[in-house]
Amino acid sequence: MATLQTRATARIMMSPAVILLFLWMIVPLVMTLYFSFLRYNLLMPGTEEYIGFLNYQYFLTDPAFFTALANTLILVGGTLLITVIGGILLALVLDQPFFGQGIVRLLVIAPFFVMPTVSALVWKNMLMHPVNGLFAWIARSFGLQPIDWFAQVPLFSIILIVAWQWLPFATLILLTALQSLDGEQKEAAEMDGAGAISRFIYLVLPHLSRAITVVILIQTIFLLSVFAEILVTTNGGPGIQTTNITYLIYMQALLQFDVGGASAGGIVAVVLANIVAFFLIRLIGKNLER
């Protein structure tokens, strides 16, 4: 009795979410694609015309694009390196029984809930300020020359801030995966005389590999679009040393009003993200089967 009627009901129940999401995705994307073939600047209304792939040609041959692409890759790669290695170490520590474990766990995940603008400004001013910041004070107490973080190593400074925000995410997911490791397997390995390091390499790490992959893929998706942290600390500078692809397109669109150029950039960003998304979707899809 269920089938036909239920199926129709199910379709009706799904349709609002599906239709809205479809429109949300397709309408702006088609518009971006359309604009990307136009000469279209908001400061020169009425001069819009079809110019083929010229926007793409400008965007992709602009030296700023290569700097931004490199910055994006360094930002994503650096953050991943810190958060994945740090996350594994932290998860291993938090997995051990100790006093006040629950409270430490809360302390460790806290940065994830801090809004990006707050964490960026707190780090930039109160910790990394070359004169009054806490790091400068620590450096001086050891008789060292304080680092002028955002002047000397601007991109690394941003990586540090972003890594602080994402370390909790990696830790939490890896810890969850670690806790699902079969205790009996661990005991069996111990009985067979496997040392802590070989247990880690041959038992724990393979068990974590799935979770590590998930962490890398999901973080990559979010890290490709880091924006607020750059906006409130460096504005992409000095020069374009901390400009990533997202920030470059933002500048073209909302500061130079070059709709055509920014749209071409947007399409490039979508393509880049899709390469990552392709692997993530396959991974999650495989999991859905089981």
Place this chain on the structure above:
Amino acid sequence: MARSTTTRSKIIFTVIGWTIGFLIFFPILWTFLTSFKSEGTAIATPPQFLFFDWTLENYHEVQSRSDYFKHFTNSVVISVGSTLIGLALAIPAAWAMAFSPTKRTKDILMWMLSTKMMPAVGVLVPLYLIFRDWGLLDTRLGLVAVLTMINLPIIVWMLYTYFKEIPGEILEAARMDGASLMKEIVYVLTPMAVPGIASTMLLNIILAWNEAFWTLNLTAANAAPLTAFIASYSSPEGLFWAKLSAASTMAIAPILIMGWFSQKQLVRGLTFGAVK
């Protein structure tokens, strides 16, 4: 590991664990402490940790100078509003997917997920122009709409994984007993689904509260939520660290507490059920 050393290793890990926890939490603690200092004490060298004249002056100043609670209200309206609308759209959809799955259900779920992976900057230009033409720039309505659509895939996914865990036999039993679809939903499904819906709601309020691409690009003075308000402290004028700290503390405290309560659901929600 040898059982006899348990106590010793426990003490060692207590020291290591608390040290790490303290270091990671420190920037938040430091912000909290600085919010009670005077501006002079805030930039003092050497830094003052606990023994300074505690004052509430900054909290008072932040409100009287910049109308803090307007932005706070904006944050509440935008995050709660977008989450509630999202739930209203997602609950029926996830219900249908979990209980009357078809061959295409999985494809639809994967497709929804893929929309989440579109970089925001790819649709910045058209959305900005649509907002400008429809008069939605710097309105709470516009932001609620955008954030609803951004988080809808996550809401559907989380609810789907929760609904999936409700045993189908119970629904069949109810149907056998002649319960209508309406009754089935109200008396059988809802009580079992409430915990899942609650944690989905919590996580999405957190995500919407902290969203900082659209809130920064689509608002100005009127509809700016706390993310955008705090960003205004990046100007040279914002070198008032004590006031920045007070504003920041108020902006993160409510969401931090909610986050701590929802930590168990966090993993499921953020990995789309890939890690449980």
